[in-house]
Amino acid sequence: MYGLDDGGLLDYATRDLSTIRDAISMHCKQSATNKARFKSVIATSDPIKALEEFIETEQSVDFSSEWKEDHYSVKLSRKIERSDRTVSGSFALFRHGESDVWTALTGHGPDFFKRGIKWILRKGQPELSNFYVSSEDLESVLKDTEKRLSSRIFVNKAVVYSHKEEGNISWETRPYRFVFDQSKSSDRYVDKLTFEVRRNRELLFDSFVSRSGVVKFTGGDVNLFFNNLLRAYANTATEKVELFSEKARSRQTGEIKELEIQFNSNPLQDPDNNRDLIDALANLSKSSLTIYHNNPYAHISVLDLVDGSNCDVFVTSSDTISIIPGFRGSMNSLIRISDQIAREFQEGKVVEKYEQKFDSSDFVHADL
Structure with missing residues (x-):
């Protein structure tokens, strides 16, 4: 279920987020190449309704959803236009507390993640909004995680862009602060990072984070990942809701919110x-x-x-x-x-x- 290689755990156990966490941990232990992929969006109302409205006009898509204990269980199959190829899979869609931030998670590979999950969430616009974090936001997320876990974060891969040129990829292992300091001094922005969180010599978890709402878990303690990194990232999205929502000019008074x-x-x-x-x-x-x-x-x-x-x-x-x-x-x-x-x-x-x-x-x- 959800593309997670979990030995059938989700097929027989109570399907809630706690069990899904266990399934993710089992999935990533099965193979070094296994990952859990997450895509977060902003939705001020039920996101499934927005997706169902889009699906009504799409003949090339099979879509079904069911509410479980604390998340939607979603199945998606899509025939790629101008191709005979079909991408199929499933994912969980859950809400972060009472916020307007929702996250889709799956153990399926990059093809279904990109052409299935990311594609359909994008089609839910404007009811579903992609959100983007700045380099400063990314640095704050990592700083918060490092502080909460009394740990150190080392970047293994960084993709940094200038505003007019192609991105620069670095494979050098170094503290995350160095990556951000260097990007600021060269007038660049950090787009995505692969990193590990360590306390002394102990690996707490491996992860990936980007400015476009995508996070990945590749190994370690999945609960530390959920309770710290993913939570801090979702909090950043909540701040975007507060900043960008309800800014339209008033038709009654003409009030402007600049x-x-x-x-x-x-x-x-x-x-x-x-x-x-x-x-x-x-x-x-x-x-x-x-x-x-x-x-x-x-x-x-x-x-x-x-x-x-x-x-x-x-x-x-x-x-x-x-x-x-x-x-x-x-x-x-x-x-x-x-x-x-x-x-x-x-x-x-x-x-x-x-x-x-x-x-x-x-x-x-x-x-x-």
């Missing part, structure tokens, strides 16, 4: 930099741009064709980009746009801009 991307450097010092930003946004899939100004400041309107969301992107200083959602500004769209800027222009910190409010006491001296 987001800002703040940079530590000054990547927007001259009009050529505006052009770089426009080029990055132009590469956003399923979108359309309208450029109102690009010199001396930039004003770009982005229409997201996934769900019809729109926003305006402004550059008015050398270290800040403003994103102003329109009347339809979905969380899914804002996440896509901010990630596109991070990957192909520059990584920055996304924050909500709060308007400063004043009353008469701010303008009258207390002694008067």
Whole structure:
């Protein structure tokens, strides 16, 4: 079940997440090449309903789901377009507490994971939102895990990108902090890491983490993995929900909830930099741009064709980009746009801009 080589444990035992953890542990012990793969998404309502709505229009897909003790058990078979090939498998889909973060897990290989699970979760947009974490977020997840476990984390493989060039792959084993420090100094971002968590000479677990919602477990103590790394990663997604949800402009009052991307450097010092930003946004899939100004400041309107969301992107200083959602500004769209800027222009910190409010006491001296 779920592609886990567990000796039939899930076929006979109570099928809940606790048993699934045991099955993952058995699966990874069977072979050094076995992995458990996880893909997390954001869903503010039942994700299965969103997937079932998509399936109704797809004749090449067989899909079924059943609620178990604490997760959905999902079976999926998909015929690849322009091919006679079919990918089939199953996965568990579970929610992290009462949050809006859901994770699909499977022991099946990369083909079903990519062309089955990741494909169908992407088709659930905009009700299901992919989320992306920054290099800073990834570093915080590892820092939190290392601290909670009184351990040290060593990276065995790192994929680091510049914003305009191909990625650089390093196989050198080194502390994770070194990888992030080096990427910052060379104006690059960390995309994915393979690493091991150790306490003294004891291996706690091996894992993989990426900025695109994908995590893998390859060996060690599966409970430490779930309770620390996967939990910290899901908490990062919860922070994205709080930041990007309910930002559409109010149709009743016209209230605007502006987001800002703040940079530590000054990547927007001259009009050529505006052009770089426009080029990055132009590469956003399923979108359309309208450029109102690009010199001396930039004003770009982005229409997201996934769900019809729109926003305006402004550059008015050398270290800040403003994103102003329109009347339809979905969380899914804002996440896509901010990630596109991070990957192909520059990584920055996304924050909500709060308007400063004043009353008469701010303008009258207390002694008067």
